[in-house]
Amino acid sequence: MALAEKILKGDIKAASRLMRDIDDEMDSATDELKVLYPQTGRAHVVGVTGSPGVGKSTLVDKMVEVLRRDSKTVGVIAVDPTSPFSGGAILGDRVRMQRHSTDEGVFIRSLATRGHLGGISRSTHDVIKVMDAMGKDIILVETVGVGQDEVDIVNAADTSIVVLVPGLGDDIQAIKAGILEIGDIFVINKCDQEGADRLEQELRIMLEMGQKSTDRWTPPIYRTEAIKGEGIEELVAGIQRHREVLQQEGLHQKQARQRARYEFLEILKSSLMKKLLQRLSKNGELDRIVDAMVKREKDPYTMAEEIIHKILP
C-alpha cells in the first residue's frame, strides 16, 4: 500500500516517512501528495510568529494543551532551523515532544529543510497538507518571522498570530512597517514584565489607526504568561472566534483562493527549476554559461533571457 493510503487510514509512521521524503525532495513524495490533496482543506492553519526569545515555543506548547482539553487534534510545525546558527527547533522540538509524544492526537514536526530549489516555504506547505489529510483539526505553524519565506508562510495561514514581549526592543515605531497587515491576533507574552501596558497601548492605537471602516475583523490583543499557562484559553477562544468570522463573512473562501494561488506558483517554480536544471546540466550548457560569466564574456541576464525566449517564445 502506498504511503498516502496508509496516512489516510491513520498510519502515523507513514506520515513521518512522507514528511522525511518531502524534506529530501524525493519525486515520489509528489505522487503521494497528489493522492492526499483531495482530502485536504479542512484543517484550520494558525501561524505563530515573533522574534526569537518571545516565547513562541512555550506558547504553542500551552495552546496544544488547551486544544487537547477541547478534544481537538493538533498538528505542530516548527519552521526555524533553516538557521545553522540556532538549531533552535531541534532542541525545542525535543522539549515539546517529551510532553505530547505519547498523545496520539498531537503530531509534531520540525522543518530542518534547507531545500535547494523548493525552499522552506514549499516544504512547509507540503507538510501542512499531510497533517491536514491526517485529519488534524488545527495546525500550528511556528516561525521566527525573519526572512521572506517565513513571512510568506504566515501570510498563507488562516489565522496569523504575532507574538510580542515588552522590552525586547520591539519599539512600536520600528515594528510599524509590516506588522499591522500580518497579524489577525496579537499576543503580548511575558505580560508580567515591565512595559507591557505601554506596549499594549501603543499597539492598540496603531491597530485603530490602521483599521479601515470596511474591515470585518478588529485584531484583538491578548496578554499571556505562557510559562504559567495564563491567558492561553482566551487566546484559543480568540482563534475560534476569528475562524467563525472568516466563515461567516465568506472571507475564508477568498483566503483559500489566495493561498491556492501562492501554493501553486511555489510548486510550479520548484518543479520547473528542477527539470530545467537537469537539462542545462546534462548537455553542458550550464558549464558554458558559468564559463562565460566568470570570464565576463557574457552577462547572466542576457543568457537567462535567451533560455527563457527558447522555452517561452
Add this chain to the structure above:
Amino acid sequence: MALAEKILKGDIKAASRLMRDIDDEMDSATDELKVLYPQTGRAHVVGVTGSPGVGKSTLVDKMVEVLRRDSKTVGVIAVDPTSPFSGGAILGDRVRMQRHSTDEGVFIRSLATRGHLGGISRSTHDVIKVMDAMGKDIILVETVGVGQDEVDIVNAADTSIVVLVPGLGDDIQAIKAGILEIGDIFVINKCDQEGADRLEQELRIMLEMGQKSTDRWTPPIYRTEAIKGEGIEELVAGIQRHREVLQQEGLHQKQARQRARYEFLEILKSSLMKKLLQRLSKNGELDRIVDAMVKREKDPYTMAEEIIHKILP
C-alpha cells in the same frame, strides 16, 4: 546617459537610483545590470552573519573605520528588514549612516526588499554587482543568518564571518549543525562577557574535528569588543589573509564559478517565473487552476506538471 554609464563614471546618485529600481523589480534595472556586469568581479565580498543581538552592526561599523584608514573603499549592504517585526536595518542604517555619510569612500545600503518572485537573495546579488562596478574594494554584507535566502547569501561571499557572543544560548552542541562549513572566520564578540573562554575552547575543538587534512585554510577565531573597537584591526587583517590564501591556492576561481552558477540560476528563476506568471494570468489559466484547487477537483502537483510538460517537453 543611462544609469549604468553614470555609475561607471562614479555618480553616486545614479547608483542609489539603480538600487531602488532593483528593489522595485523594474525591468529597466536588468538592462543597466547588463552594462555593469563586465566591470564586476573585482570586489572582495565579505558576509557577516550571526543571530540578532551579537553586535553585527557595530562590528561592521568599526570594520569600515579600519578599512577606511587603509584607504580601502567600502560598500555595506544590510540584509535584514525582510522582517516586518524588527525593522532593525532601517534604524541601524540610520545610525551607521550618521558616521560615514559624509565619506565618499563608503556606500551603505539597506535591503528592505520583500520581492515576490526574485526574493532577497537575487536583489542582494544585484546590489553587490552595482557596488562592485562602482569600484568598491570590499563589500560587507550583513545578514541576520536566519532563513534559506540569507544562508545562500553567506555561501556566496568570498569570505564568510560568523559572529557569536558568549551566553546567548549559542550552546555549541546546538550550533554544530551548519556552522562549521559556513564560517571562514569566526568572531567572538562581546568577549569581555562571561563564558567567552569556554565558547572559544569549544569552538576550537569543533573546528579541529571538522578540519580535513586537505583543507588549505583553518578558520581562525578572533575575539572582539566591537563597541570599544577592540580586535577589529586583527579581524580586518584576517580577512586580507583569507583573501590571499584564496588567490594563492586558486580557490578563488572555484568559488567564483560556484557563485556564478548560483547567481545565474537565481536570475533564471525569477525572470522565468515573472514571464510565466504574466502568461498564466493573461489567458485566465491561473484563475482556472486556482478554481480547480479550491474545489479539490484537481491537485496542483499534476497541474504544474502539465504546464511544465508543455514548455519543456
